Amino acid sequence: MQNIRNIAIIAHVDHGKTTLVDKIIHASKIFGEHQQFDDLILDNNDLERERGITIVSKNVSVRYKDVKINIIDTPGHADFGGEVERVLKMADGVLLLVDAFEGAMPQTRFVLSKAIDLGLKPIVVVNKVDKENCRPDEVHEQVFDLMFNLGATEDQLDFVTLYGSSKQGWMSRDWKQKTEDITPLLDAIIEVIPPAPFIEGTPQMQVTSLDYSAFVGRIAIGRVHRGTLKEGANMSLMKADGSVKKVKIKELQVFEGLGKAKVTEVQAGEICAVTGIEGFDIGDTIADAENPEALSRISIDEPTMNMLFTINNSPFFGKEGKFVTSRHLRDRLYKETEKNLALRVQETDREDTFLVYGRGILHLSVLIETMRREGYELQVGQPQVLYKEDENGNRLEPIEHLVVDVPEETAGKVIELVTMRKGELTIMEPKGDLQHLEFNIPSRGLIGLRNNVLTATAGEAIMNHRFQSYEPYKGGIPGRISGSLISMEAGAVTAYTLDKMQDRGEFFIDPGEEVYGGQVVGEHTRPNDLTLNLQKGKKLTNMRASGSDENVKIQPKRQFSLEDAMEYIQKDEYLEVTPKSIRMRKIFLDENERLRMAKKED
Structure with missing residues (x-):
């Protein structure tokens, strides 16, 4: 036996995995006394730091009491489940981190089920016991029930639980007794996780x-x-x-x-x-070399969503990006599939257009965001959910398990919004001062739902979801109710026309911004699309009138993040993504061509 422990840290997003790894690194004195370091040492790319999430799993090792501990920090989002599934193969045990207030969340279940199937030995860490309203004992029971339901063995169910706060840097076997540091956790790892076995034979x-x-x-x-x-x-x-x-x-x-x-x-x-x-x-x-034997390949869950990726062919193409051709786009997408196992790329009948399959909106948006930072220009279509057929030819669609925690007074609005999108309420119970709601909802019902729920709850809802299974098709789901406001011509937008058009809807542009014909510049108050001339200036005369020249008061434009914009566009629209801008546009920029295509579809 060697003195090596291989351990993966798994948890729901935001439960403190990377912070805990920081504390283990500090406790093992890797850094010299003189070295400076930031928090979240392992989240080393800009996107991870900005979003506060782990996207790519990382390896780090520490030495404690003559034992080498290899630690694998994994992502918490189900969209990056492909990362978790492959790195768990390297571990002999897992640290399951659970928030002392939130308890086991959907992604916790997802990654834990993978670890239990592989027969890994778990240590449970109930984190953030310094939070108000925390309920460590209840959460401990909840984790036991979850493991039992996932079919854990007797040995796995006999797990050690530690309580503490990664942020404050302490762990203890009893949550009421605060200790000095994190060493009880390191002792538990050495004691509970089996040493990496040395298996003799050909390499x-x-x-x-x-x-x-x-x-x-x-x-x-x-x-x-x-x-x-x-x-x-x-x-x-x-x-x-x-x-x-x-x-x-x-x-x-x-x-x-x-x-x-x-x-x-x-x-x-x-x-x-x-x-x-x-x-x-x-x-x-x-x-x-002489007697090669293959190990069984890593199986990864199938993608549930695809998006059309194409080159940027808008009037503004090539102004902001370095890589704009179909060759650049093809090479970059295929390079991504080498390391991003859950991603698939399929060629279409057009050389400059590709179908990219992924686990969800976040999975695809991280790829798009990374590409734009590298200097790529591209356009993407509306995300489409992948359907399957059963043996009788019936259409099946992906269903997700959605969990929403909201203040009690807005729970009714959330239930109404989700049920409109064919969601079924399965659990409703109080959780501290919040209402805990669980639904089963079609994946396509989730597209654009987050925005509506956050608006209805004044930003107080906490939403999480994970893929559950393929079930029979649930029927049509209403899409966006309002139409688009579209620019008629190219040029700079004038404050004068923007002020005059404010009763038509909400705008996504500021005065002075350059737009092109066919660009989506706002949301109409009615269901139909409306084309506007935004470049008109005020007719000038040489008469001055102090009373009639009222001050222009324009509402600030509506800001979209990349995910918001991906969920917002309709099926006849593209999202143009460049290193500096995100614009929405109609696929057909010419209004007559749009009308002709709409007639063809009818």
Whole structure:
């Protein structure tokens, strides 16, 4: 047995995983006394820091009492479930983190079910016991019931529970007794999580993650399953299609602290990075050169949504981005599928248009946001839900489990909004001073729902959802009630016309902003679309009239985040995304062509 513990940290989004990893890193004294560091050490890309979420799983190792603990920080959102599913294969145990007030949430159930299926040993950490209204004992019971319902074994149900606050940096076996630091958690990891076993035999390692370096190219990361990997050894790479390729290990590295350390050999049970191997994909097995044996491939849940990605062909194309051609778009999307396992790309009959399949709006929006920051210009269509057929030819659609916590006085409005979109209320119970609601709702009913719920509850609703199953089609769901306001011509918008048109609806643009013909500039108060001339100026005379020149008072424009805009557009609209702007537009910019297409559909 080696003194290694491989542990993944799983939790619902915002329950404090990355903060806990920070505290473990500090407790193990990786940093010197003189070194400065920020919070959320592992959330190292800008998007993760801005949104306060983990998108990509990370590896880090700490040493405590002569034991090396490899920690894998995982994302909490169900949209990034593909990340969680593959990295759990590297672990022997999991730290399940649960908020002392919120308890087990939908994503907790999702990631916990994967860990239990893999037979991993859990340690439960009830976090944030310093919060008001917290209910640690109830939450402990709730986690036990959840594990029992997910079919946990006797050994898994006999779990150790720690209570504490990652933010304040303490953990204890009894939540009423505050300790000095986080060491009770590290002691529990060494005591409860089984050591990584050394399995003898020919070497085997599955690639579960990848890294990239400008100096050595792509780096394969995974856990050595059996035998010993040696630097300079000739190996076989076993691909998904059954083919076997001869490869050579150039360098081996293991995770030490926040970085990697070069070694000459790695034994079974350790997580390592291998350089010098070309042409591998996630899920491939690096095996013995003479007698190669493949490990079973990682199975990932199917995508539930797709979106059309196409090149930007608006009148403003190429003004803000560096990468604008279909070749750029194709290469970038296929490069993403190498490391983002839950993403699929399908070519269409047009060379500049691709269908991209993902787990949800957030999953796809993170890809779009990353691309625009890299300098890409593109257009995307309305998100579409994926349907299936059963053996009798009936249409099935994805159903999601939706959980909403709202103040009691607005619960009625939320129930009304969700049931309008074919949601069924399954649970309604008080939770502290909030009302806890659970629904089963079609995935397509969720598109655009968050905005409406936040408006109805003055921003106080907390919404979470996860994919549940495919069920029979629930019938039509009403879409956006109001039509679009569309610009008639290109040019700068004048304050004078914007002021005069304010009774027509709400605008998404400011005076002086450049727009083009066919751009969606606002939301109409009525269900139909309306085309406006926004470039007209005031007729000037040489007479001055002090009374009749009233001051122009224009409402501030409505701001959209990328996800809001993706959920807002209709099926005859595109979202134009560039490094500096997000614009909505009609697919057909010319009004006559739009009318002709509308007639064809009728």
